[in-house]
Amino acid sequence: MRAHKEEGDGATPAGPLPLRRVLYRADRGAAPRCAVPVEPIAPEDGWCDDSSHPAYNTRIRLPHDARHEELWRQDSLYDIVGVLGWNDAPVVRGRGSAIFLHLARPGYAPTEGCIALEAGDLRALLAAGVTGFHVLAP
16 A cells, blocks of 8 residues: 555555446346446456556547556456546546456455455445445555
8 A cells, every 4th residue: 555656556545545436247247236336348348557648547448559458357357346536536647547446366366556355245345335445554
């Protein structure tokens, strides 16, 4: 965790992280119940993490000419994705992108700055009406 988040530092930003919306893979499970808007993702969905591009830290359609993440992943990490409100109002180049709430890797291996939970815990948290987090700096 870092109070001064930068693109590519692998840290989770400290501070308030409101849950903006939840995306999910409809081919891999039902829409999660939650208090924020929910929408399915498609193979053409991505997220721009190229700080030099005008679409930095926004959802994009693939193919895309800048560096990006694919939201439609082969693994299950993004089967449920909570889009967290980091560096989005306004977007500041280089301050970090694609800070998500998503499914954890086996053994809770580290993320690249996101918050990750096991599927059952993530669904329960969303169903409980959580609308954000406040990450405290170490």
